[in-house]
Amino acid sequence: MRRGYRQxxxxxxxxxAIAIGGWIYHGPSPRGxxxxxxxxxxxxxxxxxxxxxxQPALQHSAGTVEGDAYLRRLEVTLKSAVxxxxxxxxxxxxxxxDLEHQDxxxxxxxxxxxxxxxxxxxxxxxxxxxxxxxxxxxxTHHDSCPxxxxxxxxxxxxxxxxxxxxxxxxxxxxxxxxxxxxxxxxFGLLGAHALYDHQALPIEDPAFVLNFDARGTTGGIPMFETxxxxxxxxxxxIDDLAKPKITTSLAVMVYRTLPNATDFDVxxxxxxxxxxxxxxxxxxxxxxxxxxxPENLSDRTLQHMGDHVxxxxxxxxRLTKEQIDALRRQTTLTPRNAIFFxxxxxxxxxxxxxxxxxxxxxxxxxTWLPILKQGYKIPFQAMFRFVGTGMLPIIACAILxxxxxxxLKLTPYHQLRYTPVDLFAGLLTIGLAVxxxxxxxxxxxxxxxxxxxxxELCDSVWMMSSLLALMAAVLVPAGAxxxxxxxxxxxxxxxxTGRPSIGAWGGWLTTATLVGPLLVLxxxxxxxxxxxxxxxxxxxxxxxxxxxxxxxxxxxx
Numbered sequence: 001m002r003r004g005y006r007q008x009x010x011x012x013x014x015x016x017a018i019a020i021g022g023w024i025y026h027g028p029s030p031r032g033x034x035x036x037x038x039x040x041x042x043x044x045x046x047x048x049x050x051x052x053x054x055q056p057a058l059q060h061s062a063g064t065v066e067g068d069a070y071l072r073r074l075e076v077t078l079k080s081a082v083x084x085x086x087x088x089x090x091x092x093x094x095x096x097x098d099l100e101h102q103d104x105x106x107x108x109x110x111x112x113x114x115x116x117x118x119x120x121x122x123x124x125x126x127x128x129x130x131x132x133x134x135x136x137x138x139x140t141h142h143d144s145c146p147x148x149x150x151x152x153x154x155x156x157x158x159x160x161x162x163x164x165x166x167x168x169x170x171x172x173x174x175x176x177x178x179x180x181x182x183x184x185x186x187f188g189l190l191g192a193h194a195l196y197d198h199q200a201l202p203i204e205d206p207a208f209v210l211n212f213d214a215r216g217t218t219g220g221i222p223m224f225e226t227x228x229x230x231x232x233x234x235x236x237x238i239d240d241l242a243k244p245k246i247t248t249s250l251a252v253m254v255y256r257t258l259p260n261a262t263d264f265d266v267x268x269x270x271x272x273x274x275x276x277x278x279x280x281x282x283x284x285x286x287x288x289x290x291x292x293x294p295e296n297l298s299d300r301t302l303q304h305m306g307d308h309v310x311x312x313x314x315x316x317x318r319l320t321k322e323q324i325d326a327l328r329r330q331t332t333l334t335p336r337n338a339i340f341f342x343x344x345x346x347x348x349x350x351x352x353x354x355x356x357x358x359x360x361x362x363x364x365x366x367t368w369l370p371i372l373k374q375g376y377k378i379p380f381q382a383m384f385r386f387v388g389t390g391m392l393p394i395i396a397c398a399i400l401x402x403x404x405x406x407x408l409k410l411t412p413y414h415q416l417r418y419t420p421v422d423l424f425a426g427l428l429t430i431g432l433a434v435x436x437x438x439x440x441x442x443x444x445x446x447x448x449x450x451x452x453x454x455x456e457l458c459d460s461v462w463m464m465s466s467l468l469a470l471m472a473a474v475l476v477p478a479g480a481x482x483x484x485x486x487x488x489x490x491x492x493x494x495x496x497t498g499r500p501s502i503g504a505w506g507g508w509l510t511t512a513t514l515v516g517p518l519l520v521l522x523x524x525x526x527x528x529x530x531x532x533x534x535x536x537x538x539x540x541x542x543x544x545x546x547x548x549x550x551x552x553x554x555x556x557x
Contacts, residue, residue, distance in 0.1 A: 007549045013509060014516060017515070017517060020344055022517075024344050025220045025244055025521065026282070026300060027300030030043065038167055038170070039310070040309065040310050045160060045306055051073060059146055060143060061144055062183050063117030067183075071142060075122065085126055085127070087127045088127065090124050093121040093123055095194040096118050097119055097190055102190070103197055104190055107187075113184070119184045119191045121181065122181040125176065125178050126176065127176050128176040134321075135177060135178055135203060135206045135207065136207055136317065137209045139263055140182075141213070142155075144292075148289050149292055151217065152217035159302070160308075161181070161309060164310055167310065174317050178206070196271060208276075209264070211276070211277045212309065214279055216284040216287050218300075219280065220244050220282075221279065221301065222521060224251040226268075226275070226276055228335075229337060231331075235350050236319070241308060241348065243307075243345055244304075244342070247348060248340065278305075281525050284417075284418035285418045285419050337477075339351040339353065339477055351481065356477055360472075363488040364467065366491035367462050367491045367494070371463060386461065392444055397535040397536055397539035398535060401531040401534060404432075422524060423520070433539055434538045441542065441543070458501065461544055462491070462494070465483060469483035469487040469488075482511075487507065491503065493505070507544070507547075511544060
């Protein structure tokens with residue numbers, strides 16, 4: 001096959017992976033008003049949303065008249081939803097905000113909180129049919145920020161919990177289930193902190209906590225945060241996320257390094273309860289603005305929120321007392337974090353750190369040993385030339401990313417944290433960076449690496465990749481799978497076929513499958529002002545891609 005065709009196919013594979021990821025990750029088809037009463041319906045949730053927010057939709061932040069009106073409407077709606085359960089309760093937990101006697105998440109919004117605010121948390125309890133089992137806690141916040149109606153943040157989660165409360169009101173769960181709607185989250189997680197600091201939450205050690213929030217209004221909803229030492233629980237229920245199953249342990253690792261916080265921080269860290277955290281990330285330009293209104297909230301997003309609530313709750317509710325006890329013992333006795341990721345939202349794959357390191361060692365050995373048998377000098381010389389060659393597209397793409405940032409600064413969006421073109425701009429930068437890298441590599445590789453009669457480039461790419469995979473497996477296991485699995489597949493392909501080109505194609509197909517959809521999430525998650533990051537990532541991917549087209553056709557000896 002000619003090199004031009006190989007280039008076209010390798011780029012097409014990468015583009016297709018991004019396109020499939022973008023399509024699947026925009027959320028499930030919404031159910032209509034006539035959906036069965038035992039499954040969540042986006043149409044019914046939208047009706048609840050309109051009822052709660054009113055016409056026109058107004059902000060309903062903590063300590064305001066509008067916030068009190070929203071809470072009263074929420075109480076009435078919840079009482080109606082659980083009316084068939086005689087023992088179900090809906091009641092407020094009111095705590096005056098007091099700086100001296102409670103904590104808060106540091107931010108600059110505390111000064112906007114009205115004086116003498118009373119934090120009004122709302123707790124709904126639906127008794128289970130097996131009362132002695134540990135309960136399940138479902139959480140979101142009912143307040144909005146002071147400058148927006150909060151249709152997405154977090155009324156989308158509120159109506160998802162209301163919808164599911166109505167389902168459980170007619171089909172009671174095995175485990176007692178609590179629905180908690182906290183107040184003052186937008187001012188610093190105030191309601192959740194108050195519940196802990198005043199020991200005001202009448203729930204004893206729940207089996208699991210599911211927290212739902214939003215930083216946007218469109219797209220599917222990732223599960224992006226877990227409690228620490230999550231391996232036991234992740235292995236048990238992670239594949240019960242609603243489709244599309246959007247999640248990765250890399251997001252968990254990255255989020256823990258950020259100053260951001262949700263109510264889940266309080267329940268996971270202060271209370272010490274296990275759980276998962278979900279949030280919308282698409283349409284972030286509506287986040288915390290007057291445009292966070294029902295008209296800008298996607299039905300697919302509502303449907304996915306409701307599906308997550310139902311699917312994961314039901315998975316936990318099915319677990320027996322013995323299974324829950326075993327998970328808790330495993331978390332305590334063998335504390336470790338799982339590596340996990342989804343495959344195009346269809347299935348979640350889990351690994352443990354030991355298995356990942358074993359795969360990395362295996363890939364490293366299968367890649368390096370056959371090459372080193374040819375002698376130490378030639379492979380290392382080739383790899384050093386490869387490193388020098390690879391720096392050129394990286395530098396060029398970094399400059400390209402800076403230019404993209406400057407260009408965005410010249411648009412009307414220059415003062416926004418997120419823009420309506422975040423995804424388009426990020427993917428455009430990635431596409432231009434790939435094209436730039438290909439042009440540079442096409443010119444430089446033949447001069448520095450005579451690939452027409454050797455496998456120098458292919459060997460160098462996968463020697464370096466397997467080395468980086470091994471280092472990542474030890475140092476950053478949560479995201480190392482992005483390097484380990486492609487290196488492992490490439491090493492198997494080379495070993496069993498004797499053709500480095502087959503290994504290169506196998507490795508690249510694996511990389512595209514794992515990284516393509518993840519780029520869709522990354523661009524939405526970190527916003528428009530990181531174009532150099534996207535461009536450099538594209539350059540690194542292009543270097544690995546080049547191994548699929550720069551190789552001879554002879555069989556390796």
